[in-house]
Amino acid sequence: IVAHSEEEALAQAKEKYGDDITLTQDPDVLDTWFSSGLWPFSTLGWPEQTPDLERFYPTDVMETGYDILFFWVARMVMSALLFTNDIPFHTVYLHGLVRDEHGRKMSKSYGNVTDPLEVMGELGTDALRFTLLTSGTPGNDLNLALSKVESNRNFANKIWNTARFITANLDKATKADATDSPDYTAADQWILTRLSEVTETADRLMDSYNFGEAGRQVYDFLWGDFADWYVELAKVQLRDRGAEGGARAWTTLSVLREVLDNCLRLLHPYIPYVTEETWQQLKQAFAAADLGIAPAEGWAQALIIADWPAAGSKYPEAAADFERLRDLVRAIRGARAENNVEPGKWITAVLSAGDKTEFIKQQKPILCFLARLDEDELVVAETAVPPEQAITIAVGEISCYLPLAGMVDLDKERERLTKELAELERQIKRVTGLLNSPFAEKAPADVVQKERDKLAGLQASQAELSERLASL
Known part of the structure; x- marks a missing residue:
């Protein structure tokens, strides 16, 4: 009723x-x-x-x-x-x-x-929480796929493994190496600049309630810039004691702590459990190592009550130079992949670096480590003479020449490219014949367009391989 x-x-x-x-x-x-x-x-x-x-x-x-x-x-x-x-x-x-x-x-x-x-x-x-918070845009529905949750579980693993790398290398320096005026490398200045930028971006996005994009920005920075680049090159800085003794290692560990610590603070609202546990492990490890490395305000009792990070120092000129170095490494890696060079093989290179010559010379250990170049064979000059039969890479004012001799077996590479071209020609002939037959008139328009797109892709690959074969 x-x-x-x-x-x-x-x-x-x-x-x-x-x-x-x-x-x-x-x-x-x-x-x-x-x-x-x-x-x-x-x-x-x-x-x-x-x-x-x-x-x-x-x-x-x-x-x-x-x-x-x-x-x-x-x-x-x-x-x-x-x-x-x-x-x-x-x-x-x-x-x-x-x-x-x-x-x-x-x-x-x-x-x-x-x-x-x-x-x-x-x-x-944490993986589900981060997925729900970062997969959508404000006010819009989000489509939940378990593959996204799995990907974010891998991100949590990346955070944990990055912390383990740092704590496993705390024996590379001592408290005697500590300094109030660290001598930052270009890589240090680049990652600190990027940390400051991403902190400002995250703050701005959170203030405008764009929580998903704020989380994605920190995700991209931690995985892309920090873990994939700085942590890798930190291996060089930690082992290369040189004339500076342990000071270089101490400064590197200090930067590693600062960046990961601040990333954990930025990510804590999204990933509370893994970040809290990781932060506690980091705190205990640095305290036990007694290196004199800690947040300026000291370690809080827990991450959840630690200060929210503030943007720090920026080094725009050094950061820009290092970005150019990253572009060079990417280009060399791309050339290696295109020419099927074994990932672990060390190759030679000649660089014509113009006014970046001194910078590139200073970065030789890092460049060679990241791009798998033979440091003893690497030639860096303001104006270098290109070697014969070499791949040419242009990155801004820097020209890089990778001699094919020694990098690839020229005869085998010619044979491989010839076979690939023959297979491409066979596929092009088949698709061309199909498009010139009654099929093109009877089949649905979207199916015909799909075949045309396939033909365009095959022809582009044919042109690229033909050019590479000609260069050999």
């Missing part, structure tokens, strides 16, 4: 069940959405004026789904104005709905419901 009043309900009940019936109202009933509307202040001890109510009410941001905006959020605002004469929060942040990987709403009838507890048990709470 549904009615607007007790009298109307009683009349309906008597009509249905007879006159011998009475209605008794439950003395303790509160509508679900009405009770939820009291949440911002009732959970803090209201109507009593408790310390929690004084400190935490009103709050700042209310985060919820757009589908219950009027069921819940509007009721909270109205209830707060009625009972406290204040709004419960100044900002409402609406997230989208979580759908399956095909964009369908999750439903038991579809059989596409993802149980978060099962995913957390299999792939980790």
Whole structure:
């Protein structure tokens, strides 16, 4: 029975069940959405004026789904104005709905419901949390694929392994190597500049409630710039004691600590468990090593109460030079891959570096380590004479020549390219014949276009291989 009043309900009940019936109202009933509307202040001890109510009410941001905006959020605002004469929060942040990987709403009838507890048990709470926070854009639904969660589990592993690398190398320096004025290398200055930039970017994005992009920026920096580049070249700086003794290793360890420490702080809202555990391990290891390396404010008791990172020093000129070095390494790696040079093989190179000559000479150990160049055979000059039969790479004002002799077996490479060209010609002939047959008139337009795109790709590969064969 549904009615607007007790009298109307009683009349309906008597009509249905007879006159011998009475209605008794439950003395303790509160509508679900009405009770939820009291949440911002009732959970803090209201109507009593408790310390929690004084400190935490009103709050700042209310985060919820757009589908219950009027069921819940509007009721909270109205209830707060009625009972406290204040709004419960100044900002409402609406997230989208979580759908399956095909964009369908999750439903038991579809059989596409993802149980978060099962995913957390299999792939980790942090991995699922980071995926949900970074996979969508503000206000839009997100399609949840388990492959994304698996990828973010790998990211958590990357964080842990990076910390293990750092703590495993703390014996490379001593407290006697400590200095208040570290002599940073170009690589140190580059990574510190990038850390400062990503910290500023993350702050700006979080202030505008773009939490997903903020997390993605830190992800790209930690994995791409820090782990894949700086940690790799740190291996050179840690082993190359040179005339500086352990000072170079101490400075490198100091930079490693600063970057990872700040990344853990930036990522803690997204990945609380792994970052807290990693940070505690880092803190204990540096304290035990007694190197005099620690945050300026000292180590907090826990990451969750540690200071939020602030942007630090920037070295734009050194960072720009190092970016040019990275471009050079990428280009050399690309040339090696195109010519099927074994990954572990050390090759020779000649560099014509112009006004970057001194910088490149200073970076020889790092360049050779990252690009697998023979340091003893590497030639760096302002203007170098290109060797015969060499691959030419241009990166800004720097020209790099990779002599083919010794890098590849020329006869075998010619034979391989000739075979590949023959196979390409066979495929081009087949697709061309297909497009010139009645198929092109009868088949659906999208199928025909797919074959045309395939032909264009084959012809581009043919031109590239022909050019490489000619260069040999």
